[in-house]
Amino acid sequence: MKKYINKLLLLGGLLFMGASCESGAELTTLASVNFPSQITVSSNTLVLNEDTAEDQILLVSWPSVSFPIEASVTYALQFDVVADTTGSTAWQKAKRVEVGTDVLSKTLIGRDLNKIATDLGLQIDKEGKLVVRVEAAMDHKIYSKSVTINITPYEKSVVFGEIYMPGSYQGEWNVETAAALTAIQKGVYQGYMTVPAGAGLEFKLNNERNWAQFYGAGSANGDIKNGSTKDFLLPGAGSYQIKANLNTSKWTATPYSWGIVGDATAGSWDNSTPMNYDHQTKTWKITVNLVPGNVKFRLNNSWTINYGPKNTTDGLVYLDDQGSHYVGEGGTYEITLQINDVDPASSGYPATAVYTVTKK
Known part of the structure; x- marks a missing residue:
């Protein structure tokens, strides 16, 4: 009986090992995966400047990478200086640019490439070298061979000034009290x-x-013409981010609204209650009925950009903070938010903003 049991155990062990080997054959981490050819760049020498900040400057392309199993491959770019691409800490300081799934090229505009170069320490108005490689990922990551780019970054100038937006939204057209658009470039x-x-x-x-x-x-409607008597038209009622580019003679109005969210509001944690923008005080405001509960702020009815306070006394909210303002008594409240989000596309959103919650 003991010999019989031992034989069964041995047979079971062999079957388990066989099954393990068979399933292991499907793991891509055990297979050699490589880029089938070199990646390419549209130019190996770039001199950047503010006039081409919004232009498409660099195209990076690469071949499709095949992993042993049938699944999507996610790609990204990595930029670094030559000195940081060898040794035990190689590529650890690299700037990473997400690309997407099964996408085989990425175009960068001048402003973004200039930020990468200056963040990595390249000197202003002096040619330096960056290397770029492509990351391909499934259940593990592999990397292409790198390509060297000679790049001359520029120093972003500090711009000042405003233009003004008189219109029907004021009730009476009054340029003296009209909304101001601030120079960002x-x-x-x-x-x-x-x-x-x-x-x-x-x-x-x-x-x-x-x-x-x-x-x-x-x-x-989207064209800007000097001295034209034809009015521009906004899309409709609501809140917008307005951008006017006098270099290209184009303007846009993109839906953009800060709102309050939380279990003290009518939309609870699922739907923001939109605030209105007071262009004269540059403050987002709302007068609203609240029930006892919590309130915080988020942009465009999404959690991507949100602010919460650390307490209810200092009047500050913090980017991506989990805190919220607790309202202990139901009633009508005026809520305000002042935030310096003039140029979030290139400068990011500020670390803090000022708010008030006042019972009426």
Whole structure:
């Protein structure tokens, strides 16, 4: 009986090992996976400047990588300086650019590439070298051979100035109290606007708080034409981020709204209650009925950008903080948010913002 049991155990062990080996054959970590050919770049020498900050400057392309199992492959780029690509800490300081699933190229604009170069320590107005490689990932990551790029970064100039937006949203067109769009780059202006329900949608753009020089619509609503008597038209009631580019003579209005969220609000934690933008005080505001509970702030009805306070006394909210403002008594409240989000696309969102919650 003992010999019989031992034989069964031995047979079971062999069957287990066989099954393990068979399943292990499907693991890509046990197989050699490589890029079938070198990656390519559209140019190996780049001189960057502010005039081409929004232009497509560099195209990186690569061949498809085949892993032993049928599944999607996720790609990313890594940029680094030559000195940081060898040794035990190789590529640990690299700047990573997400690309996506089964995508075989990535285009970078001048502004983004300039930020990568300066963040990695390349000197302004002096040619330096960056290396770029492609990461391919499934259940493990592999990397292409790197390509060297000679790149001359520039120093982003500090821009000042505003243009103004008189229009029907004011009730009366008044350039002296019109919303201001702040310069974020040379010739590029950005600001925020709430159009009340039932208000007119027409507006102009003025260089000063007078009518000495103004811009209206060109052949299309999105075209900016100097001295045109044709009004621009906003999309409709709601809040927008307005951008006017006098270099390209184009403007856009993108839906953009800060709101309150939490179990003290009508939408609880699922739906934000939108706030309105007061362009004269540059403050987001709302007067609303609340029940006892918590309140915090988020952008565009999404948790991607959100702010919460660490307490209810210092009047500050913090980016991506888990805290919330507790409302102990139900009733009508005025809530305000002041945030310096003039240029989040290139500068990011600020670490803190100022808020108030006041019972009426």
